[in-house]
Amino acid sequence: xxxxxxxxxxxxxxxxxxxxxxxxxxxxxxxxxxxxxxxxxxxxxxxxxxxxxxxxxxxxxxxxxxxxxxxxxxxxxxxxxxxxxxxxxxxxxxxxxxxxxxxxxxxxxxxxxxxxxxxxxxxxxxxxxxxxxxxxxxxxxxxxxxxxxxxxxxxxxxxxxxxxxxxxxxxxxxxxxxxxxxxxxxxxxxxxxxxxxxxxxxxxxxxxxxxxxxxxxxxxxxxxxxxxxxxxxxxxxxxxxxxxxxxxxxxxxxxxxxxxxxxxxxxxxxxxxxxxxxxxxxxxxxxxxxxxxxxxxxxxxxxxxxxxxxxxxxxxxxxxxxxxxxxxxxxxxxxxxxxxxxxxxxxxxxxxxxxxxxxxxxxxxxxxxxxxxxxxxxxxxxxxxxxxxxxxxxxxxxxxxxxxxxxxxxxxxxxxx
Amino acid sequence: xxxxxxxxxxxxxxxxxxxxxxxxxxxxxxxxxxxxxxxxxxxxxxxxxxxxxxxxxxxxxxxxxxxxxxxxxxxxxxxxxxxxxxxxxxxxxxxxxxxxxxxxxxxxxxxxxxxxxxxxxxxxxxxxxxxxxxxxxxxxxxxxxxxxxxxxxxxxxxxxxxxxxxxxxxxxxxxxxxxxxxxxxxxxxxxxxxxxxxxxxxxxxxxxxxxxxxxxxxxxxxxxxxx
Numbered sequence: 001x002x003x004x005x006x007x008x009x010x011x012x013x014x015x016x017x018x019x020x021x022x023x024x025x026x027x028x029x030x031x032x033x034x035x036x037x038x039x040x041x042x043x044x045x046x047x048x049x050x051x052x053x054x055x056x057x058x059x060x061x062x063x064x065x066x067x068x069x070x071x072x073x074x075x076x077x078x079x080x081x082x083x084x085x086x087x088x089x090x091x092x093x094x095x096x097x098x099x100x101x102x103x104x105x106x107x108x109x110x111x112x113x114x115x116x117x118x119x120x121x122x123x124x125x126x127x128x129x130x131x132x133x134x135x136x137x138x139x140x141x142x143x144x145x146x147x148x149x150x151x152x153x154x155x156x157x158x159x160x161x162x163x164x165x166x167x168x169x170x171x172x173x174x175x176x177x178x179x180x181x182x183x184x185x186x187x188x189x190x191x192x193x194x195x196x197x198x199x200x201x202x203x204x205x206x207x208x209x210x211x212x213x214x215x216x217x218x219x220x221x222x223x224x225x226x227x228x229x230x231x232x233x234x235x236x237x238x239x240x241x242x243x244x245x246x247x248x249x250x251x252x253x254x255x256x257x258x259x260x261x262x263x264x265x266x267x268x269x270x271x272x273x274x275x276x277x278x279x280x281x282x283x284x285x286x287x288x289x290x291x292x293x294x295x296x297x298x299x300x301x302x303x304x305x306x307x308x309x310x311x312x313x314x315x316x317x318x319x320x321x322x323x324x325x326x327x328x329x330x331x332x333x334x335x336x337x338x339x340x341x342x343x344x345x346x347x348x349x350x351x352x353x354x355x356x357x358x359x360x361x362x363x364x365x366x367x368x369x370x371x372x373x374x375x376x377x378x379x380x381x382x383x384x385x386x387x388x389x390x391x392x393x394x395x396x397x398x399x400x401x402x403x404x405x406x407x408x409x410x411x412x413x414x415x416x417x
Numbered sequence: 418x419x420x421x422x423x424x425x426x427x428x429x430x431x432x433x434x435x436x437x438x439x440x441x442x443x444x445x446x447x448x449x450x451x452x453x454x455x456x457x458x459x460x461x462x463x464x465x466x467x468x469x470x471x472x473x474x475x476x477x478x479x480x481x482x483x484x485x486x487x488x489x490x491x492x493x494x495x496x497x498x499x500x501x502x503x504x505x506x507x508x509x510x511x512x513x514x515x516x517x518x519x520x521x522x523x524x525x526x527x528x529x530x531x532x533x534x535x536x537x538x539x540x541x542x543x544x545x546x547x548x549x550x551x552x553x554x555x556x557x558x559x560x561x562x563x564x565x566x567x568x569x570x571x572x573x574x575x576x577x578x579x580x581x582x583x584x585x586x587x588x589x590x591x592x593x594x595x596x597x598x599x600x601x602x603x604x605x606x607x608x609x610x611x612x613x614x615x616x617x618x619x620x621x622x623x624x625x626x627x628x629x630x631x632x633x634x635x636x637x638x639x640x641x642x643x644x
Contacts, residue, residue, distance in 0.1 A: 002525060002531075003525045003526040006521075006522070007511075010513050010514055010518065011513055014513035014514075313511050313512075315509070316503075316509040316511070317522070318470075318497075319468075319497060319503045319509075320497065320498060320503070320522060320523045320526060320570075321494045321495065321497045321498025321499070321523065321526050321527070322526060323490055323491060324490065409470055410470055410471050413465070413505055413582070
């Protein structure tokens with residue numbers, strides 16, 4: 001092996017410029033992969049974490065699950081093909097019957113950590129002359145704490161004020177901004193669809209980082225919302241916090257079977273976003289793949305050029321006793337060396353980009369809002385980057401190396417003479 | 418003295434063209450053989466077969482009495498590295514390597530330790546009048562010097578036979594004389610040299626002259642002028 005390394009390293013490092021260009025090409029690919037993977041996955045993980053923290057792992061609500069073909073199936077059997085046109089929705093009352101009993105029933109369930117009732121409704125919130133539509137959520141602060149981590153998102157930790165002061169609200173940070181409210185203590189008017197208008201004091205702000213929620217949501221005491229919506233003792237949603245978040249769908253299905261109410265896990269609730277993330281990941285990895293392919297072509301090009309330029313050297317190496325497989329090793333090893341050095345440099349570059357992105361003090365506002373970029377700095381991205389770079393390098397180097405090994409030294413000696 | 422290379426009934430054809438016909442030749446230890454003939458006579462083709470760089474279409478080759486099979490690529494490569502030293506019309510020095518490293522390449526391939534190879538390379542270059550130029554690159558020295566480095570490289574593994582294909586073809590008369598003097602000295606040291614040339618004058622310095630025309634050996638004489 002020493003004789004192969006002796007020639008390989010010499011050929012590689014005496015052609016500094018070409019080698020450097022190839023190494024830089026690979027390092028850009030690896031660096032871009034690490035940076036993009038940590039940025040994209042960081043954003044996605046942040047979104048999921050926030051959404052999971054704030055929203056229910058499993059939600060139970062009233063929803064029409066009527067089987068439109070139920071009667072037809074009963075009459076004609078299961079094997080009949082039919083299509084129901086113009087089925088009218090059932091008049092469903094948007095309330096969970098005997099919700100207190102349901103809460104009691106699931107309080108001791110070993111899969112569940114917390115359970116809390118919600119009453120949700122729409123309303124118009126007015127501050128001064130500014131009106132905004134809002135999503136009103138009535139909560140029981142004590143139970144809510146067990147079923148979500150709402151405290152984490154309430155800016156001044158004044159969730160308890162909803163218990164002591166029934167006419168207080170916690171308002172989404174962006175909604176407050178849109179209304180022009182910049183401090184607590186301000187009074188707002190909330191009008192409900194049943195034309196009840198009530199005056200509330202803003203006691204805190206709610207900042208989840210998820211734009212959609214922060215722009216619309218208002219929390220208030222469950223009893224208060226029941227009163228202003230004229231729905232005494234009613235709730236229309238129960239949220240569950242579960243031990244293993246990845247079993248959400250399974251547990252949702254169980255609760256559905258046990259209660260008959262519509263239930264959904266967080267994966268189904270956020271399926272649109274998760275689908276977007278999937279597409280986003282495809283695009284990211286395609287771009288990175290393209291970068292790595294381009295850098296692999298760089299390696300291919302350089303080794304092919306070396307082989308073409310070094311025909312005489314290859315011929316003399318063979319005359320000096322180097323075998324075909326050793327010639328392949330010489331050039332494949334060049335590819336691997338370029339790949340390895342490129343990967344190392346790429347890891348440094350990737351780490352540098354991560355550091356830079358982490359230090360950028362910028363407010364990102366899109367689906368989620370963060371101060372700076374949400375990064376996932378999983379060390380596995382570095383390992384994957386190195387593996388990709390080495391694999392691409394070996395593939396890129398193999399064909400020119402094989403071509404080199406097939407050179408007949410006699411042809412070279414004859415043509416030179 | 419026993420034959421170190423022997424070929425029997427060698428034929429070589431490229432496509433439909435027969436370039437060597439029924440060649441029988443035996444070279445003994447310590448001989449200085451020149452193969453001479455006009456262009457296209459097959460002398461280089463024969464030399465490549467003798468040096469195991471090319472396989473004959475038909476016939477047998479024996480090195481130190483052992484038959485050679487070209488399907489055993491590992492053994493062929495080993496023999497090239499250990500038993501033969503090649504010198505060509507063009508020097509074929511590796512441009513990325515300095516002179517010292519060029520001479521070291523076959524020794525490292527043979528498994529010699531780097532330090533050992535370096536010491537011998539210094540010695541060989543000094544012997545061939547290149548002392549002080551060891552760390553230069555091939556393009557930093559003259560054509561005659563380049564060919565002397567190629568000779569040093571050919572001698573690196575103390576080969577059984579030196580195979581030289583028109584070694585003075587690119588040299589002026591002064592450097593030609595130097596190279597031929599080196600070959601003469603090697604011969605006197607007991608080395609076997611087989612050289613292809615088309616210059617009749619050079620054959621006068623060799624011990625034995627093999628004449629080839631149209632792929633056949635037409636004469637094999639011992640040179641009376643050889644010392």
